[in-house]
Amino acid sequence: MMNIELKVNGERRKLEVFPMARLLDVLREQLQLTGTKEGCGEGECGACTVILDGRIVNSCLVPVAQLNGSEIMTIEGVAGQDQLHAVQQSFIEHGGAQCGICTPGMVLAAVDLLQRNPQPTEDDIRTGLAGNLCRCTGYIKIFESVVRAYQK
Amino acid sequence: MRAFIPNYQLTTPSSLADALALLKNEPGVWKPFAGGTDLMVLLEAGKLPHRNYLNIWGLDELRGIETTDTHITLGALTTYTEIQADPILRGEFPMLCQAASETGGLAIQNRGTIGGNIINASPAADSPPALLAYDAEIELVSSSGSRWLPYQGFHTGYKQMHIAPNELLARIRLPRNTTGLTHYYRKVGTRKAQAISKVCFAAVGQTSNGQIAETRIAVGSVAPIVMRCMETENTLRDRKPDVETIRLACARLEREISPIDDIRSTANYRLQVAKNLLTDFLSSGLTRAWFLAALTIALFGVGVKTTSAQLQQNLNAFRSGIRANAVKGAVIFERGELYDELLQGRSLEEGDVIKNGPDSYFELLLQPGNYLRGGPGTELRLINDQVDKMRLILTKGALNFEVIATESGPGSYGESAYELIRVITPDGEVFISGPGIYRINVSDGRTELIVRKGEAVIDGQLVKKEQRAVSTSAGVTVAEIDSKNEDGFDVWSRERANMLVQSNKLLKKNAPWAKREKPGVQISLDLPKEEQGGRNPFVVSAKPGVVTFFEPGVEFSRVQQKWEALTETSELEPGDKLRTDEQSFTELMLFPDTYLRLGQASEVLFEQLSHDSISVKLVKGSAIIDLARFDTRRPPHVTITGPTASAVIADSGTYRIDAGALTIRDGKVLFNQRAVEACRSISGGTVSECDRKRTDNFDFWSRHRGEGKFHNGAKIVSRVPFRTSFRNHRSRSSGFWFQNFGELHYTFVPFSSLLFKSPYGGSYSTVLRPNSNADRMGFRQTTIHGPTHDPPPMPGPPGPGRKQPGPGGP
Numbered sequence: 001m002m003n004i005e006l007k008v009n010g011e012r013r014k015l016e017v018f019p020m021a022r023l024l025d026v027l028r029e030q031l032q033l034t035g036t037k038e039g040c041g042e043g044e045c046g047a048c049t050v051i052l053d054g055r056i057v058n059s060c061l062v063p064v065a066q067l068n069g070s071e072i073m074t075i076e077g078v079a080g081q082d083q084l085h086a087v088q089q090s091f092i093e094h095g096g097a098q099c100g101i102c103t104p105g106m107v108l109a110a111v112d113l114l115q116r117n118p119q120p121t122e123d124d125i126r127t128g129l130a131g132n133l134c135r136c137t138g139y140i141k142i143f144e145s146v147v148r149a150y151q152k
Numbered sequence: 153m154r155a156f157i158p159n160y161q162l163t164t165p166s167s168l169a170d171a172l173a174l175l176k177n178e179p180g181v182w183k184p185f186a187g188g189t190d191l192m193v194l195l196e197a198g199k200l201p202h203r204n205y206l207n208i209w210g211l212d213e214l215r216g217i218e219t220t221d222t223h224i225t226l227g228a229l230t231t232y233t234e235i236q237a238d239p240i241l242r243g244e245f246p247m248l249c250q251a252a253s254e255t256g257g258l259a260i261q262n263r264g265t266i267g268g269n270i271i272n273a274s275p276a277a278d279s280p281p282a283l284l285a286y287d288a289e290i291e292l293v294s295s296s297g298s299r300w301l302p303y304q305g306f307h308t309g310y311k312q313m314h315i316a317p318n319e320l321l322a323r324i325r326l327p328r329n330t331t332g333l334t335h336y337y338r339k340v341g342t343r344k345a346q347a348i349s350k351v352c353f354a355a356v357g358q359t360s361n362g363q364i365a366e367t368r369i370a371v372g373s374v375a376p377i378v379m380r381c382m383e384t385e386n387t388l389r390d391r392k393p394d395v396e397t398i399r400l401a402c403a404r405l406e407r408e409i410s411p412i413d414d415i416r417s418t419a420n421y422r423l424q425v426a427k428n429l430l431t432d433f434l435s436s437g438l439t440r441a442w443f444l445a446a447l448t449i450a451l452f453g454v455g456v457k458t459t460s461a462q463l464q465q466n467l468n469a470f471r472s473g474i475r476a477n478a479v480k481g482a483v484i485f486e487r488g489e490l491y492d493e494l495l496q497g498r499s500l501e502e503g504d505v506i507k508n509g510p511d512s513y514f515e516l517l518l519q520p521g522n523y524l525r526g527g528p529g530t531e532l533r534l535i536n537d538q539v540d541k542m543r544l545i546l547t548k549g550a551l552n553f554e555v556i557a558t559e560s561g562p563g564s565y566g567e568s569a570y571e572l573i574r575v576i577t578p579d580g581e582v583f584i585s586g587p588g589i590y591r592i593n594v595s596d597g598r599t600e601l602i603v604r605k606g607e608a609v610i611d612g613q614l615v616k617k618e619q620r621a622v623s624t625s626a627g628v629t630v631a632e633i634d635s636k637n638e639d640g641f642d643v644w645s646r647e648r649a650n651m652l653v654q655s656n657k658l659l660k661k662n663a664p665w666a667k668r669e670k671p672g673v674q675i676s677l678d679l680p681k682e683e684q685g686g687r688n689p690f691v692v693s694a695k696p697g698v699v700t701f702f703e704p705g706v707e708f709s710r711v712q713q714k715w716e717a718l719t720e721t722s723e724l725e726p727g728d729k730l731r732t733d734e735q736s737f738t739e740l741m742l743f744p745d746t747y748l749r750l751g752q753a754s755e756v757l758f759e760q761l762s763h764d765s766i767s768v769k770l771v772k773g774s775a776i777i778d779l780a781r782f783d784t785r786r787p788p789h790v791t792i793t794g795p796t797a798s799a800v801i802a803d804s805g806t807y808r809i810d811a812g813a814l815t816i817r818d819g820k821v822l823f824n825q826r827a828v829e830a831c832r833s834i835s836g837g838t839v840s841e842c843d844r845k846r847t848d849n850f851d852f853w854s855r856h857r858g859e860g861k862f863h864n865g866a867k868i869v870s871r872v873p874f875r876t877s878f879r880n881h882r883s884r885s886s887g888f889w890f891q892n893f894g895e896l897h898y899t900f901v902p903f904s905s906l907l908f909k910s911p912y913g914g915s916y917s918t919v920l921r922p923n924s925n926a927d928r929m930g931f932r933q934t935t936i937h938g939p940t941h942d943p944p945p946m947p948g949p950p951g952p953g954r955k956q957p958g959p960g961g962p
Contacts, residue, residue: 020160055262061192130345131257
């Protein structure tokens with residue numbers, strides 16, 4: 001076991017962890033942040049996407065020993081105090097979510113995309129979300145949600 | 153099953169030195185762990201064998217990209233995202249950036265490292281092919297120092313590599329010598345993102361003088377390691393990237409790689425894809441000049457298929473389009489912004505410009521069987537490259553046309569079956585519409601046409617065999633020539649013509665369709681069907697004013713509306729105007745068997761345009777009405793109006809409207825309630841005699857389209873649809889261009905033995921389909937799909953000395 005300190009959704013957290021523990025498990029089990037979902041567990045589906053030090057990663061592929069001093073944003077940290085993020089609002093309004101398993105990862109990937117590229121083309125959106133699989137929507141509603149989010 | 157996490161150690165060293173000391177002191181105990189994008193997958197699956205990992209992710213010594221004049225050096229922990237963001241890598245090593253962008257998705261690219269991609273040693277890794285093609289070197293460090301070694305050879309077998317347990321991969325460097333190289337990278341996987349590759353192909357190359365000077369090819373997922381294909385590279389060195397070379401290289405590649413069946417793909421599929429990618433690299437990537445040749449063939453060419461499915465061979469052949477067949481000296485080629493050397497094999501398009509140097513020559517393939525050669529100092533623009541609307545502008549220099557003849561005999565084509573070639577010069581316009589040898593010279597203020605064989609027209613003047621005509625602003629003068637008097641360009645043209653006939657002869661032994669195949673092997677030749685341009689001439693439209701000939705420069709306008717380009721689907725209405733520019737003609741079918749032709753720089757107004765009544769008024773220029781069938785029981789009402797007079801057509805015939813007069817060349821009109829018959833002109837109120845002599849190119853063009861009528865066995869019909877169909881058919885069924893193995897130029901191969909003769913002498917005697925004795929010749933198993941199966945057009949005219957022309961051949 002080792003001790004690490006990291007910032008999750010702006011909150012400083014001290015944890016005792018096994019070094020090879022996956023960030024995903026630490027978030028869900030130790031920190032009770034179950035908004036982050038596990039899909040494939042091998043970096044294919046993007047359901048466990050979080051933003052680590054400003055970049056999206058698959059939290060199932062990150063061992064917690066590498067995270068001392070890092071800053072993490074999960075789906076729980078996306079919305080403001082009393083207002084949803086534009087991307088979240090847009091997903092609601094335009095049917096971007098169906099069963100919901102991919103949604104946290106999709107939203108984070110979209111938030112990250114719009115941060116880096118506030119006016120993405122359709123190609124940019126497809127590339128930005130290429131690592132996130134959805135088995136319900138057929139993606140069109142998701143792309144539309146992202147487009148509407150930045151058009152606001 | 154998921155691994156038991158507490159069993160794993162992941163220790164974070166404080167520095168690179170700390171890490172190396174640990175590796176040295178406990179050799180084999182600690183394995184480096186970087187971004188985790190591969191190892192964590194194994195962990196989740198319960199397949200991560202080792203227990204003790206060294207977390208190198210935080211070692212800043214292994215990060216960063218450094219650039220010097222000669223190299224760019226990447227820390228082993230450089231992520232795919234960082235690679236894609238580096239401007240020098242993007243500019244000089246695009247394949248590495250492409251590999252980085254096609255590895256995983258963004259979340260993977262933010263964590264995966266170039267060093268991890270190497271040390272994980274997957275045969276399906278995506279960046280190693282690019283690194284191999286770029287001749288990368290790698291640095292291994294240990295507590296006792298560092299060593300650089302070429303990346304090629306680093307991997308020795310599946311997950312085996314030249315690295316000691318106490319060493320870490322520290323840096324990768326690439327020599328900055330990619331200027332002038334063509335880069336070609338293709339990853340083939342199930343989808344674009346996130347997929348593991350089935351085949352990953354990276355190659356760079358360079359040609360010099362049309363030959364492959366240098367190439368480095370690396371392929372992933374086709375062997376236990378990502379491999380450089382040195383044997384294939386050696387095969388390619390100093391060869392022209394033609395079809396033969398591609399075939400050889402693919403055969404060599406097949407021996408060099410060893411793909412397997414696995415969960416992602418099969419050995420067969422991987423092999424085929426690897427060969428396809430090599431072909432694509434060589435034919436379209438590497439050699440933009442040859443390239444079009446090989447590419448077109450792969451897509452549309454003549455293919456030989458055999459029943460043993462593996463043996464499909466694409467032949468070097470094509471039928472339509474203009475192509476450079478020979479180039480001597482420096483010839484410049486311009487297409488829009490593109491400015492390049494004209495190389496043999498280049499396909500040409502409308503709008504392309506060719507400029508010859510003072511000592512250079514070129515030869516172009518026009519319609520199958522016809523060659524165009526350009527002499528020193530020539531400047532030529534292709535205005536229209538369609539077989540039936542060939543139009544060229546010669547601004548200076550000299551051209552030699554070779555139009556090959558079909559000898560008379562059964563199934564012979566009359567001269568009316570030749571397509572028109574129009575050459576526009578600063579001082580005039582030349583029409584070539586029959587077999588022969590024609591030279592056109594353009595120099596200050598004069599255009600000269602020399603007819604060595606055949607007949608051609610310059611500015612309304614017919615020029616016969618062994619005559620020359622000079623057109624200047626003062627008019628056209630004709631004189632005899634000494635046919636023995638040739639210059640260097642004529643000699644070169646004749647030598648080329650002879651060589652091409654010889655090339656055809658050589659095919660007798662070599663042509664794939666002439667070879668006797670093993671029993672049970674069936675050969676079939678698939679010739680590409682060509683689009684049938686234009687309307688079916690035999691469909692009689694319900695609407696008057698059907699467009700039967702149009703080209704760029706022809707426009708029409710509706711009342712109060714803008715001019716727009718006329719196309720075959722344009723439908724004209726009463727009140728519409730129709731006009732041509734200085735270089736275009738057009739033709740409309742008014743009623744069945746009644747045509748209106750408009751000369752260059754002309755304009756007409758359709759005052760009436762209905763099923764039973766047409767009134768055409770000339771605004772400027774010249775127009776010809778050609779009425780083949782005048783049914784006296786239900787006479788069509790056709791009024792023709794020029795600036796000075798108006799008349800009503802009263803019989804079948806040919807009527808020309810000019811600014812100065814109406815001319816009844818053939819037929820009868822009603823003018824001021826009296827009949828005026830041919831050949832007379834009406835100017836103002838006066839009627840005068842005229843002769844039938846043709847005076848300008850418009851007259852000749854109208855005749856070439858087909859003036860007048862003939863009896864087709866059942867009824868009187870116009871010549872136009874018959875000729876159009878006849879020419880289409882001749883053009884489709886004449887033959888194709890074929891490149892023999894080992895030859896750089898194409899030669900003409902007729903579809904069948906109709907004695908296609910070069911006007912320079914010799915005949916194109918090797919044909920695709922022999923006249924007779926097919927069984928004895930071993931052709932029984934040959935099936936031919938393509939143009940020769942088109943039905944012949946309607947029965948021909950009962951012309952003098954000709955029975956049924958039967959253009960379909962024997």
